[in-house]
Amino acid sequence: MAVNRRDFLKLAGAGVGSLVLAAGHNQPASAEFSPDEARRHPAMLYDTTLCVGCRACQNACRNWNETTQELNADGLYDMPEDLSGDTWTIIKLYEDETAEDPDAIGNFSFIKRNCMHCLDPACVSACTVGAMQKSPEGPVIYDANRCFGCRYCMVACPYDVPRYQWGSTTPLVQKCTFCSGYVQPEGVVDGKNRLAQGMGPACVEACPTGALSWGPREEILEKAHTRVKAAPGKYYEDRVYGEHEAGGTLQLVLSHVPFAKLGLPTLGPQPLPSLTDPLNWAVPGIILGVGGLMSAIYVTRSHAEHKGEED
Amino acid sequence: MATTTTTMKSSKQTTLPVGSIILWIILLIGVAAAIVRYSQGLGSTNLADSRPWGLWIAFDVMAGVALAAGGFTLAAVVYIFRMKRFYPLIRPTLLTAYIGYLLAAGSILFDLGRPDRFYHPFFYWNHHSVMFEIAWSVILYLSILTIENSQLVLEKYQLKGMLRIVRKITIPVVIVGIIISTAHQSSLGGLFVLMPSQTHPLWYTPILPVLFYISAIAVGLAMVIVESTLSSSAFNHHVETRLLSEIGSWLPMMLGLYLLVNLGNLAFSGKLGLIFEGSLASFMYLAEIIIGVVLPLILLSMASIRNDRTLLFRSALLVVFGVILNRFNVLVWGQNGAFYAPNWVEFAVTAGLISLGILLYIFAVKNLPVFTDHAPEPEPLPEEAALPAAG
Numbered sequence: 001m002a003v004n005r006r007d008f009l010k011l012a013g014a015g016v017g018s019l020v021l022a023a024g025h026n027q028p029a030s031a032e033f034s035p036d037e038a039r040r041h042p043a044m045l046y047d048t049t050l051c052v053g054c055r056a057c058q059n060a061c062r063n064w065n066e067t068t069q070e071l072n073a074d075g076l077y078d079m080p081e082d083l084s085g086d087t088w089t090i091i092k093l094y095e096d097e098t099a100e101d102p103d104a105i106g107n108f109s110f111i112k113r114n115c116m117h118c119l120d121p122a123c124v125s126a127c128t129v130g131a132m133q134k135s136p137e138g139p140v141i142y143d144a145n146r147c148f149g150c151r152y153c154m155v156a157c158p159y160d161v162p163r164y165q166w167g168s169t170t171p172l173v174q175k176c177t178f179c180s181g182y183v184q185p186e187g188v189v190d191g192k193n194r195l196a197q198g199m200g201p202a203c204v205e206a207c208p209t210g211a212l213s214w215g216p217r218e219e220i221l222e223k224a225h226t227r228v229k230a231a232p233g234k235y236y237e238d239r240v241y242g243e244h245e246a247g248g249t250l251q252l253v254l255s256h257v258p259f260a261k262l263g264l265p266t267l268g269p270q271p272l273p274s275l276t277d278p279l280n281w282a283v284p285g286i287i288l289g290v291g292g293l294m295s296a297i298y299v300t301r302s303h304a305e306h307k308g309e310e311d
Numbered sequence: 312m313a314t315t316t317t318t319m320k321s322s323k324q325t326t327l328p329v330g331s332i333i334l335w336i337i338l339l340i341g342v343a344a345a346i347v348r349y350s351q352g353l354g355s356t357n358l359a360d361s362r363p364w365g366l367w368i369a370f371d372v373m374a375g376v377a378l379a380a381g382g383f384t385l386a387a388v389v390y391i392f393r394m395k396r397f398y399p400l401i402r403p404t405l406l407t408a409y410i411g412y413l414l415a416a417g418s419i420l421f422d423l424g425r426p427d428r429f430y431h432p433f434f435y436w437n438h439h440s441v442m443f444e445i446a447w448s449v450i451l452y453l454s455i456l457t458i459e460n461s462q463l464v465l466e467k468y469q470l471k472g473m474l475r476i477v478r479k480i481t482i483p484v485v486i487v488g489i490i491i492s493t494a495h496q497s498s499l500g501g502l503f504v505l506m507p508s509q510t511h512p513l514w515y516t517p518i519l520p521v522l523f524y525i526s527a528i529a530v531g532l533a534m535v536i537v538e539s540t541l542s543s544s545a546f547n548h549h550v551e552t553r554l555l556s557e558i559g560s561w562l563p564m565m566l567g568l569y570l571l572v573n574l575g576n577l578a579f580s581g582k583l584g585l586i587f588e589g590s591l592a593s594f595m596y597l598a599e600i601i602i603g604v605v606l607p608l609i610l611l612s613m614a615s616i617r618n619d620r621t622l623l624f625r626s627a628l629l630v631v632f633g634v635i636l637n638r639f640n641v642l643v644w645g646q647n648g649a650f651y652a653p654n655w656v657e658f659a660v661t662a663g664l665i666s667l668g669i670l671l672y673i674f675a676v677k678n679l680p681v682f683t684d685h686a687p688e689p690e691p692l693p694e695e696a697a698l699p700a701a702g
Contacts, residue, residue: 006557014374022632028658055484060529063657074401081361083360098324116451122505122506124439125437125439125440125505126440126442127437127440127442127504128431128432128437128440128442128443128446129431129432129434129435129436129437129443130435130436130437130440131435139462146424146425146431146435147428148424148425148428148431148432149423149424149425149426149428150422150423150424150430150442151364151424152440152442152502154360154363155363155364155502155509155646156505156506158506158508158509160360160361160647163360164353164360164424165365166352166353166354166359166360167352167354168352168354169352170349170425171353171424171425172350181655225390262567265508267508268507270505272505273439274506275438275439275504275507275517276501276504277439279441279444279497279498279501279504279520280438280439280440280441280444283444283494285492286493286494287490287494289489290489290490290493291486292489294344294387294391294485295486295487295488297392298390298391298393298482298486299390301392301393302393303389304393305393
């Protein structure tokens with residue numbers, strides 16, 4: 001028969017070709033992303049140089065959001081070590097044990113971890129069923145009634161924030177919502193939306209040292225830059241973490257030690273959803289390209305077949 | 312799978328039950344694990360916040376769907392490229408693809424935190440989500456495979472009217488199947504394009520969808536060789552060596568293309584050095600490329616190996632191993648996170664599903680006209696009437 005390796009390679013080539021086109025197709029971030037709007041969105045600044053590690057924020061979060069205290073094996077309340085389905089914010093301590101004096105200011109730091117509330121979040125783009133949402137007010141919220149538990153949001157989040165209720169038979173993804181309310185199985189929990197009531201998040205209110213500040217992103221960024229300018233060299237790289245990371249976040253961090261030491265990943269300025277959006281835009285191309293090519297090959301080949309029969 | 316078949320080979324009639332009994336036992340252990348999983352939730356697995364995806368997604372879904380790619384590839388070869396001499400292989404291949412996709416869909420029901428909401432992607436749409444596209448593709452492709460495999464049942468019960476309709480729409484159905492497969496085989500790689508900071512640079516690339524697609528075609532073809540070899544010895548069904556060795560001759564091209572794109576991409580992005588940095592990741596990458604790509608590429612380039620059924624089978628197994636390892640590398644070991652090894656619940660569910668698949672295959676082969684030389688075509692299409700002469 002005349003069909004040979006060359007024909008076979010064409011089959012592979014067609015699909016690959018349209019995919020390569022799609023991958024190289026660089027487009028701006030998704031339509032929902034508007035940095036301009038984000039200037040007015042509420043933001044939170046955490047300053048490591050002001051934090052004393054009292055964890056009042058952690059308890060205020062637990063109280064307001066009514067998450068369960070995590071008990072240890074003896075049934076006693078134990079300080080959680082990481083974010084979890086029941087711990088939406090946590091104070092961790094970084095200490096350089098190898099340093100001559102680990103307690104010197106430059107050798108240790110507290111870090112408050114919670115959802116970074118990306119301006120263009122990977123989790124929102126990833127979510128199969130649109131349960132992770134960017135609320136019109138700015139924070140990233142979660143519709144518990146949509147979630148079917150694929151956990152792609154957890155895998156996709158570059159900050160490793162969303163956590164799962166592994167012990168439950170009807171588990172939910174849990175994370176900080178900036179106290180902006182969220183949809184739970186019982187329905188919209190309006191009473192839990194502090195922002196709607198004109199308040200800031202519970203953790204900000206609880207902070208006794210001013211390590212946490214709250215306000216429109218534009219103003220909060222200005223505040224952070226003022227601090228940096230006032231003391232050059234005090235803050236790591238003289239910059240605000242979250243201003244540009246993966247397109248920017250509503251949670252901003254000023255740190256006197258390297259961000260990577262605090263578990264904050266090094267990220268480029270590109271919003272992550274802009275990496276995968278081209279893949280879904282490629283689908284019409286695949287339909288037309290592969291469909292057209294397959295039809296053409298079929299027509300050519302079966303034509304040759306009939307011709308062969310007539311001969 | 313291999314052990315059952317070798318026991319079957321010695322004496323089909325008497326030892327087949329022994330193989331089946333083993334399969335049933337593994338299936339029952341899987342059912343026990345399933346009861347544990349559904350009564351205790353996902354906490355009964357070794358999955359955790361630091362490792363949200365594990366064996367079920369890496370092997371059952373990612374590797375499973377790739378291994379089932381033989382369905383759309385061989386359908387293209389037979390129906391679109393009109394290489395009708397491969398017709399004797401198409402039915403068993405489409406059947407295994409169908410069972411493979413059913414098992415992948417089944418394992419998703421174990422992995423989803425809320426399996427009772429499996430239908431949510433129909434009602435809640437997020438067109439930005441690669442996973443959303445995959446969810447729809449898998450459902451649509453399962454429908455395509457249902458139509459393609461319906462011939463087996465329609466023929467058995469001589470439902471000629473329906474059969475005529477199904478055969479009339481064969482070509483469009485096959486083409487739609489190829490389109491959908493191209494979309495979701497590549498999108499499975501696309502899932503990780505979203506995670507540049509979490510995926511190891513040896514595997515992270517914006518063209519991961521291309522690599523997933525090429526490797527799916529390669530492993531799909533390799534699985535046709537593996538399945539045909541196993542089922543021909545298990546069911547005493549004769550498959551011509553020259554057909555399988557011809558498929559074997561296509562593999563070096565796909566593997567070569569994969570190697571070229573993979574290494575070229577690493578070189579282009581200046582990451583070639585990572586291969587030799589001596590880390591665990593570089594070792595896993597080398598294992599995947601050398602055992603799963605380079606070795607079978609060399610072996611299958613030699614006609615003497617392609618024409619030896621045992622060596623052909625083993626070479627194809629290398630490709631299968633390589634793709635499974637690749638999916639694990641991308642999804643588990645190439646991702647940031649704590650150490651992970653599956654626990655007994657995860658292993659037992661996976662093994663149970665594989666056993667279920669083999670039992671379904673045996674049942675289908677025994678009861679349906681899967682091997683065409685066993686069942687004459689009741690009403691061959693003009694184009695299929697010439698089949699025996701073809702090739």
